[in-house]
Amino acid sequence: MSNNKDFIYGRGAQLNVHNRFDAHDHEFRDDFLNHCATEGDVVQNSKTVLIDTFPKTIVNKVNSPDVGMGFSLNPYQGCEHGCIYCYARNSHEYWGYSAGLDFEQKILVKRNAVELLEKKISSKKWEASPIVLSGNTDCYQPIEKKLKITRQLLQTFLKYKHPVGIITKNALVQRDIDILKDLAADNLIQVNLSVTSLEEETRRILEPRTASIKKRLETIEKLSVAGIPVxxxxxxxxxxxxxxxIMPLVKEISERGALGVGYTIVRLNGAIGGIFTDWIRKAMPDRADKVLHQIESVHGGSLNDSRFGTRMKGEGEFASQVAQQFKIAKAKYLKGRERPVLNCDLHEQYKDGQMKLF
Incomplete structure (x- = not known):
């Protein structure tokens, strides 16, 4: 990694890009930057800010055919993990913020999430279908340790015997093993842990505020031992x-008890193309052009492909090589392992939060 003195350590994005919905743009002029340098002032405050919100709904129907979920729930918007490649960055523009540093620093907290979930799944019109926590941003990002909104949501799913999935890259999910075990007893839970690399230095620059690789591998093992499908x-x-x-990572997670593995190939949609390009030229200047050109080769000469069916896995020689490696890795290390289908049959009996006797 470069020793660039201007690199903002502990953050993924290195700048705030223009919000496409804003009529006006702004920039830091040289005279302002020089003044800050002379006076010892900070150009941008890097502290995380929590913004309370009270939405009207919380469960979102997912219409994309290649995402693999029917409904999602996100207790937070924006994500302090700061993963540089995150597709969710673009969604921050709808709230009036930048997909760059704002996405990592301005976290919208849905304070009424639990109340809205309970109202939704106790409705007579609702038919049980798996709801995935973190379809957009991580439900176990750092502030969850204090606020415990995700824990309360899981308690609600358990109360109503409703199936739920989790996607996270934070070891904080271990805190809730007690609830997850109870959900697993009725086949109501699946956990998907994101592990992008086995190399801690790679993790640190790609995903600066996420759990370490060591903690994530430990989490896979602890969930598996507890009987929670991961x-x-x-x-x-x-x-x-x-x-x-690919091969060493699949081998490692198989030894920790993972039941399966999936993948996507990076696509830099919307504002993320510019954010990632700026980041890699600062973080990895020696290989920036090579990486960018290889990403373009997977998406028909562009950094992004929005077509359903191809956008997640890419096309071309590199994409084919990746697909083949995963096929071999799964056959070698995960043969015979299957993820259980979540149970949607119990919920109707618990619509009022307790077992119906008649």
């Missing part, structure tokens, strides 16, 4: 950054 997402695969790790 799979792994190696997402995204980034050429020349983590693309060489």
């Amino acid at each position: 799979s792994v997402m190696m997402a995204p695969i980034i050429p020349s950054i983590n693309s060489h790790e």
Whole structure:
């Protein structure tokens, strides 16, 4: 990694890009920057800010055919983990913020999330279908340790015997093993842990505020031992950054008890193309052009492909090589393992929060 003195350590994005919905743009002029340097002032405050929100709904229907979930729930908007490649960055623009540093620093907290979930799944019109926590941003990002909104949501799912999935890259999920075990007893839970690399230095610069690789591997093992179904997402695969790790990573997670593995190939949609390009030229200047060109080769000459069916896995020689490696890795290390189908049959009996006797 570069020793660039202007690099903002502990953050993924290195700048705030223009919000496409804003009529006006702003920039830091040289005279302002020089003044800050002379006076010792900070140009941008890097502290995380929590913003309370009270939405009207909390469960979102997912219409994308290649995401693999029907409904999602996100107790937080924005994510302090700061993963540089995160597709969710663009969603922050809808709230009036930048997809860059704002996404990591301005976290919207849905204070009424539990109340809205209970109202939704206790409705007579609702038919049980798995709801995935973190379809957009991580439900176990750092502030969850204090606020415990995700824990309360899991308690609500348990109360109503409703199936739920979790996607996270934070070891904080271990805190809730007690609830997850109770959900697992009725086949109401699946956990998907994101593990992008086995190399801690790669993790540190790609995903600066996430759990360490050691803690994530430990989490897979602890969930598995507790009887909680856990799979792994190696997402995204980034050429020349983590693309060489497929076989060793699948081997490692299989030894920890993972039931399956999935992957996506990086696509830099919307504002993320500019954010990632700026980041890699500062973080990895020696290989920036190579990585960017390889990403383009997977998406028909562009950093992004929005077509359903191809956007997640890419096309071309590199994409084919990745697909083949995963096929071999799964056959070698995960043969015979299957993720259980979540149970949607119990919920109707618990619509009022307790077992119906008649």
